């Protein structure tokens with residue numbers, strides 16, 4: 001797994017999946033500034049302007065400054081264009097229309113005459129928030145509600161509906177009513193308030209100061225939800241740690257074994273301890289962070305050093321990003337990755353900007369055509385999914401795109417960039433669902449953290465009970481609890497949270513007993529886990545110029561288009577002159593088989609081809625590192641992607657718990673934010689809350705006569721759903737998946753079965769079936785025939801509401817979420 005090149009005495013060899021290599025010594029000519037193209041996870045829409053209102057973290061100014069090398073000679077070159085980044089739309093239109101519908105919860109403080117009349121104009125509801133203490137008029141108030149809504153959206157909350165998590169947590173007694181609208185305002189207010197100062201612990205009493213007392217229940221509900229689900233008062237600020245440490249002494253809800261000390265495992269462990277669990281973390285490596293790894297690079301005399309992020313590096317969208325919150329808490333100013341990226345030809349000349357624009361626009365059109373195609377055939381696509389690569393190539397032929405060799409090379413560069421964002425070849429990506437996470441993408445700039453993401457990891461790992469070099473080999477679970485085997489030892493607990501990468505699950509290196517459900521194993525097979533590698537090189541000085549953060553390089557061989565196609569300059573944040581070259585797509589796989597020396601020499605050749613003609617010498621490197629994420633036994637790859645035949649639902653299936661004992665977190669369990677550091681972070685918080693819910697349900701028996709929660713994810717009764725069923729016949733009623741028109745999509749069936757002598761004695765049984773089966777049942781003559789068809793034709797098992805499978809629960813939540821949306 002580790003390739004070691006012959007090293008000079010001054011270089012270190014890095015454990016795990018990397019090779020550190022020496023520095024070839026030869027002098028050469030000097031450099032010039034380079035510029036930037038694209039960035040990962042951002043590939044098809046025009047760039048929007050930066051918005052400053054949505055909880056963005058402060059950015060540092062872009063100064064390049066480090067080790068000035070020899071002054072590069074001035075060289076006239078075509079100016080690199082400012083690049084457009086593909087980005088999702090932000091929902092500002094939706095917000096302003098919604099905010100005007102939302103009712104504001106005003107305080108009963110003594111308003112001045114002016115503010116009182118202003119308030120009256122706005123007062124179509126029964127309450128108001130306290131920020132009117134500062135005597136605001138209706139438009140100020142509405143603006144404030146808008147801004148708070150924007151912040152909530154940037155954190156991932158929908159505009160005017162509840163999330164599935166909020167529905168599960170029963171935050172309001174009735175879904176969809178005016179109370180829900182008020183709850184949303186209060187929730188947004190609390191969120192925004194904490195985000196305005198993340199260094200402090202926001203108390204419930206502080207919130208109550210700004211909300212009228214009669215809405216205490218709403219405040220309690222929203223505050224508890226946000227606190228327990230880790231949306232407020234999280235992180236590593238000392239004030240927050242102090243409160244969390246104190247409160248964790250008071251409770252003892254049970255014990256959880258967390259497998260893996262990557263971001264998801266660390267975050268979950270911290271939150272679980274705060275929630276009152278006893279926690280132990282078992283980590284296979286000798287360090288925390290998993291796929292986030294910052295390597296300190298230096299020469300033998302330590303005169304030049306640099307921090308290189310060999311795994312997760314860019315915060316892809318800073319608005320609402322929890323990692324931005326951590327950076328703020330540590331006082332680390334973020335560095336915006338500048339949006340300029342010049343491209344260089346194999347001969348080192350800069351690409352002509354007209355051709356560059358033309359091909360970029362053709363590339364975007366190709367993607368748009370694929371989008372249109374799949375919209376047209378969405379119904380059939382589940383059974384006939386093809387690869388994104390096949391679809392793009394077909395359209396390229398039909399529309400004669402990029403037929404000239406130069407244009408072809410440029411197009412290949414864009415395709416390589418897409419392969420980087422997805423960590424796999426386009427021929428592996430599902431045309432239908434490869435970008436299913438697009439609507440959720442975090443807005444705002446892409447940023448680096450100065451000194452590397454390892455700083456966040458170190459802070460998150462501090463004081464946690466982590467046992468290193470404990471590779472878990474087996475997990476046994478049953479109704480009494482779990483037993484985990486690692487490093488020749490047994491660990492017993494009430495529950496286990498498995499955060500190992502999808503690559504490790506695919507390899508089956510952890511033996512689960514009993515076996516994981518087939519549904520989960522199928523999803524593990526279907527989802528893809530791809531590869532991205534890096535070559536990090538520390539130079540004695542910055543010869544490429546610090547005014548840019550990225551530049552690209554074109555390759556003639558299409559099969560090697562991802563080889564060193566993009567360079568990141570980390571001068572502004574690494575503490576030294578550091579360049580990182582990316583290897584994506586097919587090249588990333590081949591890269592792992594070549595020697596590190598060979599790879600570094602190839603990178604140097606590329607740099608020389610770009611800079612030597614400008615009269616800039618490329619100096620000998622001080623240290624170089626090549627990653628080998630595919631051979632790393634604790635990841636077997638870089639990050640997840642939606643493979644042909646898979647869909648976003650597979651992320652949800654990966655997140656499903658098993659027998660209320662085995663839980664799963666990690667980037668590949670996060671449908672909204674897969675393949676990212678913040679996705680891993682949020683999945684850890686999600687599972688901590690999930691474990692708490694399950695534990696509470698186990699510990700607190702229902703009071704006599706109390707209405708028992710009806711699904712094992714403690715959602716409310718499903719009765720309201722069946723008040724207006726989609727189909728009703730005989731003793732059958734059916735509700736269908738509102739988000740799908742597919743006849744094979746899920747439908748929930750309810751059958752009323754007599755349980756006594758009287759007509760009013762009956763119980764309800766439930767079963768999951770396909771929509772087309774429901775229609776078939778409806779067409780049958782009578783209930784006897786229907787029951788026969790159910791049992792023998794469809795083989796549907798009818799169960800009590802508390803025994804419904806996860807798919808049925810998920811359907812119930814989806815229907816409730818849609819019904820909670822105001823018309």
Ligand SMILES: Cc1cc2nc3c(=O)[nH]c(=O)nc-3n(C[C@H](O)[C@H](O)[C@H](O)COP(=O)(O)OP(=O)(O)OC[C@H]3O[C@@H](n4cnc5c(N)ncnc54)[C@H](O)[C@@H]3O)c2cc1C
Pocket residue numbers: 040259260261262263264265282283284285288289290291292310311312313314315316470471472473499500501504509510532533534629633634635637638639665666667668674675676677678680
């Ligand atoms: C090269 C590369 C570049 C990336 N670039 C970006 C980027 O720019 N921006 C971004 O947002 N994301 C990026 N990512 C993705 C991001 O790093 C991950 O999504 C995130 O770090 C995953 O965190 P996790 O907790 O889910 O998994 P991990 O960090 O992998 O944590 C899982 C932990 O489980 C441990 N483990 C595995 N098997 C066992 C076992 N059997 N027993 C005990 N412990 C075990 C591992 O050692 C690891 O510590 C990149 C990833 C890579 C590899």
